[in-house]
Amino acid sequence: MIEQKNIKKSEKMDEIPIPKPKKINEFLYFALSNNRLKxxxxxxxxxxxxxxxxxxxxHYKWDAYVGPxxxxxxxxxxxxxxxxxxxxxxxxxxxxRASFLVGVVGGGIGTLIGVIIGFTAGYRGGIIDEFLNxxxxxxxxxxxxxxxxxxxxxxxxxxxxxxxxxxxxxxxxWAARAIRAQTFSLRSRDFVDMARMSGMKPLKIMFTEIAPNxxxxxxxxxxxxxxxxxxxxxxxxxxxxxxxxxxxxGLMMNLAVLWGALQLGMWWWFVPPGFAIMAIVGALYxxxxxxxxxxxxxxxxx
Amino acid sequence: xxxxxxxxxAYYQTLYGDVKALxxxxxxxxxxxxxxxxxxxxxxxxxxxxxxxxxxxxxxxxEGSVELDDEELPVWDMKKMNTFRFKKISIIPQxxxxxxxxxxxxxxxxxxxxxxxxxxxxxxxxELKRRLDLVELTHDVLNMYPIELSGGMKQRMVMVISxxxxxxxxxxxxxxSALDVSTQKAVAEMLIExxxxxxxxxxxxxxxxxxxxxxxxxxxxxxxxxxxxxxxSTGIIIHSPRHPYTKLLISSLPKIGVRYxxxxxxxxxxxxxxxxxxxxxxxFRDRCPVAFGKCVEEPPFxxxxxDHFVACWKEFGKNA
Amino acid sequence: MLKLEKISxxxxxxxxxxxxxPAVVDVSFNVGDGEVxxxxxxxxxxxxxxGKMILGLITITSGKIVxxxxxxxxxxxxxxxxxxxxxxxxxxxxxxxxxxxFKADRIFRIIKEEFFPNxxxxxxxxxxxxxxxxxxxxxxxxxxxxxxxxxxGQLQRFLIARALLLDIQFLVADEIISMLDASTRVDVLNLxxxxxxxxxxxxxxxxxxxxxxxxxxxxxxxYRGCVAEMGSTVKIYHNPIHPYTKMLMASxxxxxxxxxxxxxxxxxxxxxxxxxxxxxxxxxxxxKDGGCDRNRPPLIxxxxxxxxxxxxxxxx
Numbered sequence: 018m019i020e021q022k023n024i025k026k027s028e029k030m031d032e033i034p035i036p037k038p039k040k041i042n043e044f045l046y047f048a049l050s051n052n053r054l055k056x057x058x059x060x061x062x063x064x065x066x067x068x069x070x071x072x073x074x075x076h077y078k079w080d081a082y083v084g085p086x087x088x089x090x091x092x093x094x095x096x097x098x099x100x101x102x103x104x105x106x107x108x109x110x111x112x113x114r115a116s117f118l119v120g121v122v123g124g125g126i127g128t129l130i131g132v133i134i135g136f137t138a139g140y141r142g143g144i145i146d147e148f149l150n151x152x153x154x155x156x157x158x159x160x161x162x163x164x165x166x167x168x169x170x171x172x173x174x175x176x177x178x179x180x181x182x183x184x185x186x187x188x189x190x191w192a193a194r195a196i197r198a199q200t201f202s203l204r205s206r207d208f209v210d211m212a213r214m215s216g217m218k219p220l221k222i223m224f225t226e227i228a229p230n231x232x233x234x235x236x237x238x239x240x241x242x243x244x245x246x247x248x249x250x251x252x253x254x255x256x257x258x259x260x261x262x263x264x265x266x267g268l269m270m271n272l273a274v275l276w277g278a279l280q281l282g283m284w285w286w287f288v289p290p291g292f293a294i295m296a297i298v299g300a301l302y303x304x305x306x307x308x309x310x311x312x313x314x315x316x317x318x319x
Numbered sequence: 320x321x322x323x324x325x326x327x328x329a330y331y332q333t334l335y336g337d338v339k340a341l342x343x344x345x346x347x348x349x350x351x352x353x354x355x356x357x358x359x360x361x362x363x364x365x366x367x368x369x370x371x372x373x374x375x376x377x378x379x380x381x382e383g384s385v386e387l388d389d390e391e392l393p394v395w396d397m398k399k400m401n402t403f404r405f406k407k408i409s410i411i412p413q414x415x416x417x418x419x420x421x422x423x424x425x426x427x428x429x430x431x432x433x434x435x436x437x438x439x440x441x442x443x444x445x446e447l448k449r450r451l452d453l454v455e456l457t458h459d460v461l462n463m464y465p466i467e468l469s470g471g472m473k474q475r476m477v478m479v480i481s482x483x484x485x486x487x488x489x490x491x492x493x494x495x496s497a498l499d500v501s502t503q504k505a506v507a508e509m510l511i512e513x514x515x516x517x518x519x520x521x522x523x524x525x526x527x528x529x530x531x532x533x534x535x536x537x538x539x540x541x542x543x544x545x546x547x548x549x550x551x552s553t554g555i556i557i558h559s560p561r562h563p564y565t566k567l568l569i570s571s572l573p574k575i576g577v578r579y580x581x582x583x584x585x586x587x588x589x590x591x592x593x594x595x596x597x598x599x600x601x602x603f604r605d606r607c608p609v610a611f612g613k614c615v616e617e618p619p620f621x622x623x624x625x626d627h628f629v630a631c632w633k634e635f636g637k638n639a
Numbered sequence: 640m641l642k643l644e645k646i647s648x649x650x651x652x653x654x655x656x657x658x659x660x661p662a663v664v665d666v667s668f669n670v671g672d673g674e675v676x677x678x679x680x681x682x683x684x685x686x687x688x689x690g691k692m693i694l695g696l697i698t699i700t701s702g703k704i705v706x707x708x709x710x711x712x713x714x715x716x717x718x719x720x721x722x723x724x725x726x727x728x729x730x731x732x733x734x735x736x737x738x739x740x741f742k743a744d745r746i747f748r749i750i751k752e753e754f755f756p757n758x759x760x761x762x763x764x765x766x767x768x769x770x771x772x773x774x775x776x777x778x779x780x781x782x783x784x785x786x787x788x789x790x791x792g793q794l795q796r797f798l799i800a801r802a803l804l805l806d807i808q809f810l811v812a813d814e815i816i817s818m819l820d821a822s823t824r825v826d827v828l829n830l831x832x833x834x835x836x837x838x839x840x841x842x843x844x845x846x847x848x849x850x851x852x853x854x855x856x857x858x859x860x861x862y863r864g865c866v867a868e869m870g871s872t873v874k875i876y877h878n879p880i881h882p883y884t885k886m887l888m889a890s891x892x893x894x895x896x897x898x899x900x901x902x903x904x905x906x907x908x909x910x911x912x913x914x915x916x917x918x919x920x921x922x923x924x925x926x927k928d929g930g931c932d933r934n935r936p937p938l939i940x941x942x943x944x945x946x947x948x949x950x951x952x953x954x955x
Contacts, residue, residue, distance in 0.1 A: 587822035
């Protein structure tokens with residue numbers, strides 16, 4: 018950072034310029050030096066890459082009977098085979114894709130609904146807030162499992178998309194509550210009053226004054242929803258309420274247990290998907306903690 | 320009791336370097352003296368108060384020595400200071416009244432505090448009750464939660480707790496700022512009473528409100544940009560200050576009886592220097608109306624007459 | 640210019656809004672053209688609430704606020720915007736008045752977008768320039784910076800400059816001095832007093848009596864939402880009549896006199912009197928014969944331009 022040129026040229030001591038610290042973008046600096054963020058992001062990216070290129074590495078279909086049954090991992094079948102002789106690796110990478118899809122669609126829908134409702138309730142207050150609160154509380158309390166079972170009886174064929182949409186529409190209350198609280202606290206700040214006194218319309222205030230301030234919060238909510246959606250999907254799949262025409266990590270574990278993998282010691286069938294879910298969701302949460310340190314100056318260690 | 324501080328320096332570590340918040344403080348406090356520590360925001364008064372008792376990161380001890388009652392205070396070592404805190408030196412931090420645990424009854428909180436210092440709550444209880452009477456709080460307060468008390472009551476409670484073990488030195492950081500005028504008066508008078516009854520031997524009262532200090536303090540020390548500017552008895556600081564900053568500061572305070580239409584007051588032009596790379600020499604140089612050549616050298620804080628310390632080259636020339 | 644007629648603000652608290660919390664009770668006063676009026680009160684006196692009601696940020700429960708003949712409470716969106724061309728406010732915390740992620744001069748751009756969309760840029764820039772100089776700021780030093788790069792005093796002056804851009808007639812200054820350093824306080828105060836000479840009327844809300852004395856002609860002492868004493872500043876300060884005002888004057892730490900002995904009730908028994916004087920529980924001269932616990936005392940003129948609301952303090 019010290020300008021070497023100047024020091025070489027100047028003869029007198031008083032002409033050496035005091036080195037100015039480079040204009041560091043604070044966020045970037047803390048983001049790049051935060052270990053939690055780096056580790057979490059790396060893990061998630063690794064799995065993402067695997068999900069994207071994995072299916073290109075295998076030429077099997079996930080439900081085709083391609084090899085000997087109960088076969089442990091080998092050079093031919095990297096993750097071994099199932100009790101039916103299906104390739105576990107193919108199932109695994111396709112399942113990864115499915116999980117990421119659920120996370121994006123389910124988490125995305127959940128965040129979107131949560132943000133809209135939370136924002137409106139927080140900014141408007143009063144009777145609109147009360148009304149939206151009632152809706153939020155009702156949705157939280159609805160037993161999603163019961164509804165899912167009912168849906169399962171009617172829809173004989175369910176895809177990943179259906180599952181994602183369902184998760185999105187039932188997981189938003191948590192996001193809505195958090196966003197509402199943040200909006201409340203921001204709304205009473207003086208700069209919102211100043212904006213009102215400048216004649217700005219309420220909608221414009223919401224989007225130009227309040228929303229940009231909550232960017233960090235929104236990002237973290239998105240990450241939490243993403244991870245949460247993957248977890249919920251895994252749980253639903255595991256108890257058999259998952260998609261009927263696709264494979265996912267939770268479904269793999271469901272089938273493994275159903276077909277006796279535990280008793281037969283076929284660890285290669287249920288350990289990879291379980292580990293993957295744990296690693297991805299865990300990494301996401303660790304990332305979130307790291308992001309919190311980046312955005313909140315008080316938590317930073319120097 | 321006596322407090323001797325010798326060249327105390329404490330810096331804040333930040334991304335861009337060390338902020339030299341307290342850059343060499345040397346002063347003494349006598350037994351029974353209430354010293355007011357005044358200055359504007361960023362002058363280092365809270366840093367000075369904290370460095371005597373509670374030096375935590377990002378604050379960093381650089382050098383200096385502190386002697387309380389002829390005993391060296393290991394201010395750089397948080398663990399070793401534990402034996403001194405609350406017993407020999409105590410602090411009422413800023414916003415203390417809002418920092419009480421809202422889920423603990425006050426009596427429970429006090430007993431936990433005492434137990435942590437291995438002092439029995441039972442044996443201290445009679446003295447505690449006597450003190451509560453003194454500050455006009457009922458004994459029922461011990462069974463209440465902080466939220467049930469008013470601001471003034473909470474502040475009085477905090478004062479009683481902080482002085483329970485009769486410390487030699489009490490540091491009171493902005494204890495009157497958030498209070499109403501009438502409660503301010505009550506709390507300030509209570510400080511004096513604590514000293515008169517020898518619950519506390521001496522005090523450092525940190526505030527930006529010099530008029531409160533006029534009413535309560537024996538001496539006032541003015542800080543500017545991390546360095547000491549002037550220290551003298553209250554009367555001298557208010558009526559005949561010597562340091563140019565003190566003079567400008569006192570004359571810029573609105574008083575009842577002064578109206579704009581009759582006499583326009585003036586402030587001090589300019590801003591306090593940033594302490595990341597403070598200017599060399601006297602830090603008030605850029606805003607001082609009487610600065611001259613010698614001011615590029617840092618003036619020492621020396622005694623120009625009995626118990627009157629100033630750091631200003633212009634003033635040194637006037638006395639012997 | 641501005642008239643408040645029996646203004647009240649009552650908040651609903653408790654579950655389902657069962658309890659009522661009166662913040663301002665039947666307050667009436669006037670502010671003339673080019674006049675600086677101090678609204679003095681401690682915390683809980685309702686002074687900030689009155690300020691926000693005048694600025695249209697809080698709804699009025701009952702009473703009228705009349706500005707140049709127009710009833711402010713009837714203004715809705717479009718006309719409310721016009722009201723803001725004449726009336727603006729500056730608040731206590733300079734840093735929270737700015738959106739921290741944007742630059743400070745964004746507030747000027749907002750004014751331009753909302754109120755002067757047709758003014759050309761060079762003309763607007765020179766307007767900003769002269770506004771900034773009027774408040775004692777150097778445009779080169781303060782433009783194009785983020786709020787955290789400027790000092791509290793500079794930010795407050797920025798806000799005043801913003802109000803001047805609109806060529807307002809009335810400014811509500813809500814505790815704008817309390818967060819500033821001693822050396823900048825006086826400069827901002829002097830600025831306000833200078834603006835008065837341009838015809839601006841100011842409602843100066845504060846808890847600091849010496850500031851009120853320095854800058855205003857008229858003073859209003861508020862206690863728990865009611866006016867206790869009102870009138871010419873000099874008369875109130877030198878001859879306080881209401882017991883609360885007397886207590887304030889005696890308790891304020893001054894630089895010329897030590898505290899006189901005054902009975903200050905530390906054990907304030909807070910019982911809520913529905914009908915009597917609000918100061919009853921702390922008043923040293925309250926008694927039941929005078930009706931202090933039954934009647935809310937009205938404001939009575941005890942001498943020209945000096946009003947007191949106290950049942951025991953009639954003119955002898």
